[in-house]
Amino acid sequence: MTNPQNSCPACHQELDWDGQYHCSDCQRHYKKIGFCPDCDAELEKLQACGSASYFCNSCNELKSKSRVKFAFETVD
Numbered sequence: 001m002t003n004p005q006n007s008c009p010a011c012h013q014e015l016d017w018d019g020q021y022h023c024s025d026c027q028r029h030y031k032k033i034g035f036c037p038d039c040d041a042e043l044e045k046l047q048a049c050g051s052a053s054y055f056c057n058s059c060n061e062l063k064s065k066s067r068v069k070f071a072f073e074t075v076d
Contacts, residue, residue, distance in 0.1 A: 006032070009072050020075060030072040037067040 006015045008023040009030070015021040021030040034043040034054050041058035054063045 005070075006072075015072070021072060029075040031075050033071050033073055034063075034068040035071065036063055037069055038063075040069075043068060 006021060007013065008015055008026055008028075010026050010028070011023065013023060013025045015023055015030065021032060022028070023030070034045065035041065036043055036056040036059060039056065039058050041056055043054040043056055043063060046053045046055055052065065054065060054068050055061070056063055
């Protein structure tokens with residue numbers, strides 16, 4: 001259940017999925033965060049009926065997943 005675009009920000013290896021994104025080389029867990037392509041605010045992920053949508057509270061509108069900028073943040 002990994003995506004080739006899901007690479008570790010530290011070592012650039014593909015992340016595994018164990019309930020969270022995990023780098024087996026760095027031994028770290030990450031969470032994937034989406035940012036608005038228009039204003040760079042963190043997006044709210046809305047999940048319903050098996051699909052995900054992204055909402056920007058700053059722009060007050062839905063954003064297309066194909067335009068969302070994703071980043072990985074280390075989980076403590």
